[in-house]
Amino acid sequence: MSTSHQVQRDDILQNRFGLRVAARLSAGASELPHELSERLRVARQQALAHRKRPAVVAHRPVVSRAAAVMRQGPAAVLGLGGGDGPGFWGRASTAVLLAGLAIGLVAINIVQGDDRAVDIADLDAALLTDDLPPQAYTDPGFLQFLKTQHHERSGGSSSDRPET
Structure with a gap:
């Protein structure tokens, strides 16, 4: 699975989760006093205003390798330079x-x-x-x-x- 497909899948899953949470909150909102429901409505609007917008990918990102020595625990891992191989x-x-x-x-x-x-x-x-x-x-x-x-x-x- 490519990276852009993974990002889109993660965004869809996050949106579904948000919709389920909103439905649960809305179901119990009818029992709340008016003042508290207004505060919740304002908080929701603020949260929607600050939520992360999905980035629009205009072109396929170029993936290249950088020559590097990375540390993974007690071991060192060698990375290759750009291109398909050495x-x-x-x-x-x-x-x-x-x-x-x-x-x-x-x-x-x-x-x-x-x-x-x-x-x-x-x-x-x-x-x-x-x-x-x-x-x-x-x-x-x-x-x-x-x-x-x-x-x-x-x-x-x-x-x-x-x-x-």
């Missing part, structure tokens, strides 16, 4: 950004997988070359201990090492 360059830039995001996520997954493999390899090497019992490697803090030992052996800065 156009070719808007779609192309969106596709490039989405492709870049996908490539970045794949790269992060590969790097994290490699880091996990290196950690497991270090643990396996320490397990195979050390005299500790296998139960020591089930301790959650032992992997961190091995990492710090490996860091100190492989070239931690000289300020980290105590001088002998």
Whole structure:
């Protein structure tokens, strides 16, 4: 339903409601004293004089979109610029950004997988070359201990090492 039809429908419903209220008031007005009925008549005339006149729509309103960021509760909503959509360059830039995001996520997954493999390899090497019992490697803090030992052996800065 278009906006102008909705406005016309709302006006019709308001007018019907006003007519029903007026009919109820008129039905009980015959029982009121003359002074009170005159005051009511004057109040009705004033209300009719101040009532909102329906706007006459000469032409169909032009609806356009404005580029904006609107706030809806805790979220932000992006509005589009005028026209029917973002156009070719808007779609192309969106596709490039989405492709870049996908490539970045794949790269992060590969790097994290490699880091996990290196950690497991270090643990396996320490397990195979050390005299500790296998139960020591089930301790959650032992992997961190091995990492710090490996860091100190492989070239931690000289300020980290105590001088002998």
